Amino acid sequence: MTVRVARWSATHPWRAIGLWLMLVVVAVGLMVAIPTQKTKAEDTWIGQSGTASELIRDAGLEGKPSETVLVTDAGQKLDKVAATAAFAQLRQKMTAIDAVASVGQPVWSGDGKAALLPISLKGNEDDAADNIDKLLAATAEVQKSNPELTIEQAGGASLDKGIWKQVGDDLARAEKISLPLTFGLMLLAFGALIAAGIPVLLAFSAVGAALGFYAPLSYAFPDGGSVANVVLLIGMAVGVDYSLFYLKREREERRRGHGTVDAVEIAAATSGHSVVVSGFAVIVSMAGLYVAQDPVFSSMATATIVVVAVAVLGSLTVLPALLVKLGHRVDRPRVPLLWRLNRRIGPGGISRRILAPVLRFPKVALVISTVAVVALAVPALGMKTEPGGLSTLPQSIPEVKTMTALQKSFPSQGMPFDIVAQGKDAAAGLVKLQDAAVASKEFVPGGEVRQAGDTAVLTLVSVRPDTSEDARLALDKLRDELAPQTLGSTRWAVGGETAQSADYGQHQRDQLPYVIAFVLILTLVMMAFTFRSLAIALVTTLLNLASVAACFGVLSLVFQHTWAEGLLDFTSPGFVVSWIPVFLFVILVGLSMDYHVFVLGRIREGVRDGLSPQEAVRKGITESAGVVTSAAAVMVSVFAVFASLGMIEMKQMGVGLAVAVLVDATLVRIVMLPSIMVLLGRKAWWPNKLSAARPARSDDRELVTV
Template sequence: MTRGSVTVRVARWSAVHPWRAIGLWLLLVVVAVGMSVVIPKQHTQSKDNWVGQSGQAAELVEKAGLGDRPAETVLITDPDGPLSKAAATTAIAQLSQKLAALPSVQAVGKPVWSENGKAVLVPMELKGTADDAADAIDKIVATTADVQKANPELTIAQAGNASVDAGIWKQVGSDLAKAEKLSLPITFGLMLLAFGALIAAGIPVLLAFSAVGAALGFYAPLSYLFPDGGSVANVVLLIGMAVGVDYSLFYLKREREERRKGRSTLDAVEIAAATSGHSVVVSGLAVIVSMAGLYVAQDATFTSMATATIVVVAVAVLGSLTVLPALLAKLGHRVDRPRVPLLWRLNRRIGPAGISRRILAPVLRHPRTALSFSAVIVIALAVPALGMKTESADLNTLPQTIPEVRTLKALQDNFPSQGGLSYDVVAQGGDAAAALAGLQGSAVKSGEFVVPPGHPIRQANGTAVLTLVSVLPEGSANAETALDQLREQLAPAALGSTTWAVGGESAESVDYGNNQRDKLPWVIAFVLALTLVMMAVTFRSVAIAVVTTVLNLASVAACFGVLSLVFQHTWAEGLLGFTSSGFVVSWIPLFLFVILVGLSMDYHVFVLGRIREGVVEGLTPSEAVRKGITESAGVVTSAAAVMVSVFAVFATLAMLEMKQMGVGLAVAVLIDATLVRIVMLPSIMVLLGRRAWWPNRLHKQALAPVDRELVGVS
């Protein structure tokens, strides 16, 4: 890299015209936030997630116009014992009157009493589509709550697709608010430890937060092409804070380092732009390339995650290359004010890489031993991944703190045929209804399925639909067992040559999980191939590209192993506050792989860049590794600490999927930043020597004093 590089030219312009750069950034953020206000974000529809045979069944049902109207159920029980029919009848009358008066309710059905006499349910049919029900559900739930207040001696609660979804999103919103409240002060505290000064600590946090806000705004119009699958805000906050702080940290640390060497503020900014700025660009591209792997999964939710993450990473890179140099140029030495006395002295006393230097010394003296020892640890952590079970999320993986989830479980306990594992068998052509009647008889006779009351065989336009409910308890494994029995035994025997498909909510959940497992190898191949090519081009070294790929796989394997140990067993339940489901949610491994490859490249590129500077300056491979690791260790440690802390916050949330994602990311980054980057990477680089840069032959270059400092990683 030289003074003519793009990152240096952009940084120089921003440093020379700081108010223009700052003003343009503020305008960008304001416009983006304004877009999020005036442009309604689009969400995925159920058809966007149709896959496999259940997707074919859903399409047949939709074309025939046989889809069920959205429905909700009110459950009435007595918390103190047997249900009083008199009290329940009074409450039912109030419910029927109030609910029937709502414009979104089509009809209120007759009450159904449980066989055990402990509960009664009141079914209701809603108008319009599932999306219409979602829009109107708050008023319906509020009406049920009013009847509950009027009958305090009873427990009156509502459950259904719309109300459960609303309860889940309320929990997600609460979790997200908690993550925001915790992550910002924790990140700021870590920056104080890293810099010992308030302004220097505040700049990375401020820029990262503004990047998150801007990215959410820019995603609003993009959601018309890539609708939000429900997790965009979580992912943008998670990734945006991590990479936004890291990119500013890389840049700011290098600028301060150069000022300590006596450089002027402008020269320090240019040197930081040529080195750390270039690493930021490469790191950002690595994350973007990795996230693009989610497009390979051809899943609406993953597509929205990938799009939003690419946007937030691009905005974070732009901010670190433009407004950050402007702020540093304008503040000058004042960036280290006001100092926090104790932290400032501690920061100066420890110095850069105080701890890492001590760890690195034996690694460089005995690289083979260090590599063998670290490899054994990584393999030991990765072994449990061989037994990792992945299944779709179900009722048991949802937090029991959600009232609607508790209601749905109580409904299933008292009315087994009204909930649980439900399947829709769709037949088309010939005498489809008669064929399904035969299937109904054989399914019920098997003792494994029941027909829910009020769900006769529906038929229209040559298509018929039969709803069956499995007697097996709610659970992903049971859902697949019942589905296999229907698809492989009962349906083929009863329906013969008739065109048929088994769908319904339980089948959709199973098919979705299987689809994620099938797509995972393709995503892995896509991401590894692209990142390998990118590293080979960036460093002009095949060896570096291969080493990077191997180390990334080591980190991911260790992460998957820890996930299996934590979430497939019960020993960590009390520590993390969850109930083990015995499996990892099916979409988590695919998502984690993509994220981890991208994030691990974050400081990997930065470390390799500093090592390469030493090689170009003429140092021996061992000296270059020592110089590169020690000079970058402080930044890498701070960057990893930020990532681990942000991800660890998500491990404290109520939603099991967010908890698994947080634990996986935190553990992987911790392993990657310590064992992999401080032990495995330097030992490999020392053992390879100059062959690490093959086929590029680096040698000491005769450069002017200032230009020598601008040697980067191109």
């Protein structure tokens, strides 16, 4: 199939190029015409907190969205006269905004250093998000009129706006850095401008097309907030890799004397086949995110599947057309120094020197590399996962800094929990619960008991700091002690944003084993079917686990301790954000298959040519090493860019992916894989008898059988 597609594109290049451009234009048009849907609050309801939210909604007892304006005076005791005047200005401006339902009375902190003004908004959270700019503008105007005071605003809507602005800035920064960086690495790999530009151009067009096609799909799989980041991250990595595999093989065949069309067909039969298998492996791995039964993961999986499919399609269709139209001009204009350096090193020049002792002493190489991977993986045994929260957000976001200061000065603005009870004595039970909670000195009231019919709701605020560990302790106190003791047989549930975050993190931990089992079993079956070898399938699974274990170990070392804070510009939360391990696992299994399938394909070519197992490994590794190294360099560099971003989730994702790909492309693929293949010999291909196959010639069109 890959040869037939490549042949059609090669013989009808302008049609293939035109169809690709039309595909991209249509996709971008979809993105402009169809607004991408976002997840709603109820989409993420889960566990006991989800039950609480549902009961509150059904009873019509949802709290109205609110914002708070904090007034301080540079750490000194607040001037009440100046603050009172500022509050009067705020009240005047806020009440003039249609979205504001009411403005409360100022509340002063116990130490007199701060005061707050509560503002209640009309409608729901979506309405608050639509009107938050007006409130922020009003606060900014009052701040400008009172320069001697510090006047800041915080709340659910303003905090979300600040976070999304940070995400947008991070994404823009990643785009600005990753594109020229990727082009520079391609220039090092090819030594020619056109050859370097083609993979980057195709990858970028695949990212744009994927975001367009995802827009209508978002109605079934709404964006949880990370789709654009993930599409850029994965799209640039796999898009460049697939084009790189194909382009390198086509250049190699041209150097052997084949014409451009013949070289394209041979590349389609070999590298094109590997691209299809690799792309399918990534898609299968990403499908594991659906097992997690989480709308955010489902959106990531859908978007990633789309961008991988588009990248595969582009490498099989428009890339052959471009290569045929460009012909030998693909290696123009040359960068003299880089071109000579590439020619002097030759394919696999560096890896051949590394591989020689591995092939000579495979047992020793396997033991040493295994010890190194285990050493990296050991810290993963102590990896702690918690949901992200205020403590994991960058303090560079003004609203995060304001919210932190607000909770410090006013404990009643801390972590809220909504306790909902249903029954004839629901309200009386909640009053008892409030008394017990206040008596424990761990909670303060967050308002009066609200009741509608037989359902009542009480809000309690924890006096603990807003951290994941303290949130879990406060939640356990309510669910395991206070609520059972005071509410008895009354139906009850503890919810609220803090409880939802804790339940979400626990759900991710519970689903991780199922995701791992799903991905490993499917990839094992796929590799066994592709290579007709049980041994290859088992080796693939073990090597994938080795890369993932090393990744988790490094994550634990970096983010659960403080030694890397200055290096990566973050404050250690002491844990890994709960969704990161699940996401990294499926991504890493898929991406590691890129190199694995490509390298094994070259080794199998040598075995089919009648080479000995050791010689086939040597030939396959050295001939593919240049491509693998270049592809890994692209992935590591793109992922490292994300490690420099502000959001700690992006940092953890970038560090984890960069380390895993680096370990996978060096220790795993150049040391562990060849040593295992040499030790297994022909048994590696059992029950497939490759040695019985007719030796193939380098110019044999029957390479399509590979």
